[in-house]
Amino acid sequence: MSVTLTPAAADRVNRFLEKEPGALGLRFGVKRTGCSGWQYVADLAHGEQPGDTVFEDRGVRIYVDMLSLPQVDGTVIDVEQRKLGDQFLFRNPNASAECGCGESFTTDADLA
Structure with a gap:
């Protein structure tokens, strides 16, 4: 099981963490x-919740709740450069279909 960050995503998360010293990492x-x-x-994590799985990648702790883990296991979080700024991009091996805007997805389990 894993959730990982590209170097660009880790840099972006660390910039957010520097601005909020009480945050522990990324909640995904x-x-x-x-x-x-x-x-x-995706938001900053301010505490570990019961049932969380915590991954660490590139010096960033990533907190994933137990209900989300089956849907996001194996996801690589990246950053995409857009005209108006950066945006997180999720490469999720569990996604069997995505909406046109890329903000929502379906898994094979959802189709069964």
Whole structure:
């Protein structure tokens, strides 16, 4: 099981962490919504919750709740350069389909 960061994503997360000294790392998961079923959620982690799995990559701790882990296991978090700024990009091997905007996805388990 893993969730990893590219160097660019780790740099971006570390910039956020520097601005918020009480944060412990990145909280990453999903919630049911969007046009394809699951939507990614990324925020700063301010504490470990019961059932969290904690990964560490490139010096960043990544907190994933137990309900999200099956949907995001193996995901590589990257950063995409856009005209108006950076945006996180999620390369998720569990996603069997994504909506056109890339903000939500479906897994094979959802289709069964």
